[in-house]
Amino acid sequence: MSARAVRRMSFGQATVDAMRLAMREDERVFVLGEDISWGGNFGQFRGLVDEFGPERVIDMPISEAIIMAVAVGASVTGLRPVASMSFVEFTLGAMDEIVNQASKFRYMFGGQVSVPLVLRASDGILRSSAGQHSSSLEGLFTHLPGLKVVAPSNPADAKGLLRSAISDDDPVVYLENKRITAKRGPTPTGDHSVPLGSALIRRTGSDLTIVTYSAMVREAETACRRLAPRGIEAELIDLRSLVPLDLETVVGSVRKTGRVIIAHEAWEFGGFGAELAASITSHAFNRLRSAPVRVGAAQAPIPFSPPLERAVVPGAEEIVEAAERLMKP
């Protein structure tokens, strides 16, 4: 089947596709996590156990620390584990293994070993899942040397980035936003990969640049559609990969437009958007017409009640408002 053939499938199905391709191609790839032989909490592993069996699709006890530690032990002895953490908040129970072990092993041991593992975790809000099941934590992972971090926004990239993450020789945190996991989109049916570290300009525009990733890309697209009729042409950059970061594409666009909005679902204070704002400012200072504007969650745990959740987590509306403020003469 030609790599060009395309079919509409959900983000979740696209990741299953990528897993299947990787597991067929490479005996060393296996999956471990809670309830995954039942497809996982979001169907992101559906059907894998039928093709690859329980030896390569391992249902784990509720022991997040050991899920990660086992992934580390397997990866430094020749395998390529994909560890499922289900909700990203559960990675907090495995932080020692993720940070003190996985991210540091290669360096601390003088480069004698690689840690080729993928940590899959679902982040973001989904219909009032409340404080312990709605966070976006890329701000933690991107700060830590030794970890790569990707956050796809659509099924095609979900498939392509997961392929690259699994074949990458270093630990990759693969963040899949719950709100878009069930969303469908055109996806290459054949093999397909998207290199880590390459951002995509989803829409060109000359008035301002919107830098975002993951579920917020859809919100930004909506915002762009609303802004155009008001005479505001925004350039939309989907980072796709946060570490490594394609700063060149971002800075190139901002040097052109002179204005930038950085949007993510995560908390704004100390979030990844702060790093983006700081780097953009230092690389494009003399081209900036005004300070980078960040659109992110307000500084509160994610509340349960819908009106509160909406008040804390931004969407297209907040991006539109930010854009109009930016364009005010």
Add this chain to the structure above:
Amino acid sequence: MSARAVRRMSFGQATVDAMRLAMREDERVFVLGEDISWGGNFGQFRGLVDEFGPERVIDMPISEAIIMAVAVGASVTGLRPVASMSFVEFTLGAMDEIVNQASKFRYMFGGQVSVPLVLRASDGILRSSAGQHSSSLEGLFTHLPGLKVVAPSNPADAKGLLRSAISDDDPVVYLENKRITAKRGPTPTGDHSVPLGSALIRRTGSDLTIVTYSAMVREAETACRRLAPRGIEAELIDLRSLVPLDLETVVGSVRKTGRVIIAHEAWEFGGFGAELAASITSHAFNRLRSAPVRVGAAQAPIPFSPPLERAVVPGAEEIVEAAERLMKP
């Protein structure tokens, strides 16, 4: 004894002083951690068990998760625990308890309860302690709503901020840098507190502003002394408290000088300095003569060998270089 009386004591002794005052004044205050009845790894608890006994100075098993969980359980039922995590990397084994529990309880439960606990942890480099004993992780804690974070730079502030942290009704992460724990300085012998959220201008200057905290304040002071003879007068701001953040003092200074260097020992990429750079830019954009400059650790785990450690973690020298680059016409 008048609160004005001052004696030279070490940062560590100053914290013991604060603990003693708090424990004498308030029966609800108790301490738990590993080896603390022996003074802890850095003498930060020395002598407490003799005065307050093992019921209020509790030696814990090597169970970081439970140290934090016990602190949470005790704090929501009327006590004021001070939990010792020794090296800050060990907090990674208690992240679920710190983030999913301690930081979210008050909000998630609708404000019906407070979580008055202090988490003490030693960060920073000290004579080649290598990758798992040298990190500075304030970038993680400051991003998470519900946590307050302080990082004193000298014995007097160490005492004053610990006093405030213990009497504060919310969870406070108290970061004590290993490199300055043994350093001595003038400290009020009587009761002494420093309010959370108030930065201190340690040196005034008109050419540029240096914003920093914790051990890096000493490096910045050295840098200022080296810069003065070269005709560069730097204003030095010691944040002392990162959350809440005294942005007013910071922005006020930058609006005056038009230039800012943000320095910390933590990794630069995605560190707290990124938040500072981003907020400063948005609040003082039209007064900035050039982009904020960040001085932080290079993006690698902290290496063991002294020349490597020095290459990764910045000091006075890097601040001086940054200042000279900034002042170049």
Add this chain to the structure above:
Amino acid sequence: MKPPAPMSREAALRIHRTMVRIRLFETRVEELFKAGKLPGFVHTYLGQEAIAAGVCETLQSDDYITSTHRGHGHAIAKGIELDGIMAELYGKETGTCRGRGGSMHVADFSKGMLGANGIVAGGLGIAAGAALSARLRRTGQVVVAFFGDGGINKGTFHEALNFAAVQRLAVVYVCENNQYAQFTSRTRTTSVDDLSVRAGAYGIPGWTVDGNDAGAIHETTLRAVERARSGMGPTLLNMETYRLGGHYVGDAEVYRKAAEVDRHRLKDPLDRWERTLVGEKWITEEQRAGLWEQARSEVSDAVRFAEESPLPGGETALEAVFTGG
């Protein structure tokens, strides 16, 4: 230890009333969720009513409990009014947590209910902390930590039980062994079949109880609570039961056969307890019917209260992150 006094009729009836209220509350919650009235997702307590009811009957009102993601039953048994719980599930301002928490975070500290918890085994260490606090404050309070068979494999179980044992804390660890963790059978992830043996690792007693027998639950928990209150330290109780509902409402339950569930319906703890009460002549048919009727109207009142209550205003979203803030 001396055997505890036989259960009084009053206690037996209180347990019954609690079980009925939980059963009707959860049945209604299931309907409401399917009708799209409740945000988020809900885990019901159906089939495990005897545990919350029997255990909490042994506690004093100022004793503490820590709960789980499946916490409605614990909240009701510990004495939180149905109105506040239901309103919380609706995300209303009048909920126990002002709608900030929802189903997975129902809490009422004034009732000693230290919170449902969305993190598996999240309450085990918190319970130890509450017990330590009770000791330092010299209150004599006891803490019960509810958790599931899936939670017993979490590292925090180990850290908590070791610490509680070392300090001889007044905690009773109640494992609600309902055979499944989400979609996965206990037997596939747990290295021992009788979970009570894990008490041996801490030198504390571990007792297995029929988790569908309210009487046995009450009696055994009473012993554990007495041990705790008298300073003898923690006990691990393995209460064997079965989750009659899905993991959450809407669960397709592909991982188990309907026949298996039906088999377990025959052991319904509520039917069983009512047979006991009738057999003991502790309750007449009219009394039984009256009780159900009353509970039914309490639940309906709670639904009405919740539906008529206001949603929180978005402008209040940043309240209570910090104290006074």
Add this chain to the structure above:
Amino acid sequence: MKPPAPMSREAALRIHRTMVRIRLFETRVEELFKAGKLPGFVHTYLGQEAIAAGVCETLQSDDYITSTHRGHGHAIAKGIELDGIMAELYGKETGTCRGRGGSMHVADFSKGMLGANGIVAGGLGIAAGAALSARLRRTGQVVVAFFGDGGINKGTFHEALNFAAVQRLAVVYVCENNQYAQFTSRTRTTSVDDLSVRAGAYGIPGWTVDGNDAGAIHETTLRAVERARSGMGPTLLNMETYRLGGHYVGDAEVYRKAAEVDRHRLKDPLDRWERTLVGEKWITEEQRAGLWEQARSEVSDAVRFAEESPLPGGETALEAVFTGG
């Protein structure tokens, strides 16, 4: 299980040689650290030599071990050359980790030594992962996870042993029970006295061994390794020993009496093993003296190698964060 064959003279002598090399290496390290020659801090293995030596004698060269912050002995016993270890302690480019890791992170994956670990109990889950990997790769490799009596209270111990037991992984969990965790006596933080009982929580065998008796260590570990290799799953070994040195070099040891340490010096595992060897007529006095002499010069060579090796250049500080980077 059938008792293993009695130890051969060759094995006994290899164990002896390893113990002597560890003893002399660590003694020298102590001197070097006190002389200010080594950066960082060091935890020596003095007094526990019989464990690393006896355990690793039962392993094949491609078997794996995970180690601790007290890992020099494990590294030597698993066959890493003294040069590389010493150079690592000096922070030199020729060290096993190019000076990036130091004492707490000595590793040589080519020798199956998966790293010393600065995080207590950090190796327990990694060992399970390595064993799972060996199964999937069908290599028949066995993994030994060394950890301390303090590490047994860490949640990862629980999660790792449960998982290893469920999967019947080829891991041997060796607890080096040296009575202290830093400054704190085991008895003050651990709820059971015989640590081997904790195996019961996972339905696996737990055996207590005299950790100062190289012969007993070798024999018991051999049984555990055979169980592991034959697919019977993990074993927990509680090796009772004593830490003769401070927690780290420079430790004032205020937490224990000199008399206590002296009592334990009388049970020195190396003296004891040499008495056995002499008793068995497996070694003559000249051979013994010769071996010590040879080991002494190996250690001196290692020190010379380390001192003459170059420090890493600061410009290389960012190498190897990522593969190819």
